[in-house]
Amino acid sequence: MASVIRRLALVGTEMPSGALGSRQLGRELESMNQFATRVRDATTQACLEPHQVSIDIDLDGEAWHLRAGFVDLRSSRLVHWRYDKVRAGDLIDGWLHHLALCAQPPVGVVTQTYWLSLDGAVRLRSPDQPVELLQDLLRIYRDGLSEPAHFFPKSAWACWKDGENQSKATSTWQVTKDRPYAEGSDAAYQLALRGLGEPLNDDFFRLAKGPISGSET
Secondary structure (H helix, E strand, O other): OHHHHHHHHHHOOOOOOHHHHHHHHHHHHHHHHHHHHHHHHHOOOOOOOOEEEEEEEEEOOEEEEEEEEEOOEOOOOEEEEOOOOOOHHHHHHHHHHHHHHHHOOOOOOOOOEEEEEOOEEEEEOOOOOHHHHHHHHHHHHHHHOOOOOOOOHHHHHHHHEOEOOHHHHHHHHOOOOOOOOOHHHOHHHHHHOOOOOOOOOHHHHHHHHOOOOOEEO
């Protein structure tokens, strides 16, 4: 199988030709093999029957209904993975699904989520009040439908992943000559935030701390 994958990779244009490309391909295939082994070891248990979550949430007198479905749930935990370095979007997606699972878990299932990535693994522990946390996040979403929410995932994760560091959030956000594709270059952000002053304001740092505060690397 490895030889077939190598031949297919050599047909493409992702790797340079010659000895350099061959060495890079070898390293990449070894990395893929190691990652596949980690995924296999983490998913030895068979998946359970599909599980549906349905939660009614009151937002200041407004009735909201949240639904989620799980088709890959195991009795020991929920396992997600992606062959890439962990990204802020991965953590937010994993945290939202994790809260929904913790809010209405099947009987006998451990409410733990395990996210595998190239640079390690993140374990999401079970919070004390998952419905209340979902309510808080849904309120942010609801308010963001009528006015810009100062939450920017990449900058928020840069700020909090190693403890609070506001300068890392700023460097991740600000567009410079060396970082032309910083998060602040997003055209949607520029349009939504025009005339509103500093994007990384107090609201940003307050929101940045909350969405993925239950993760452990």
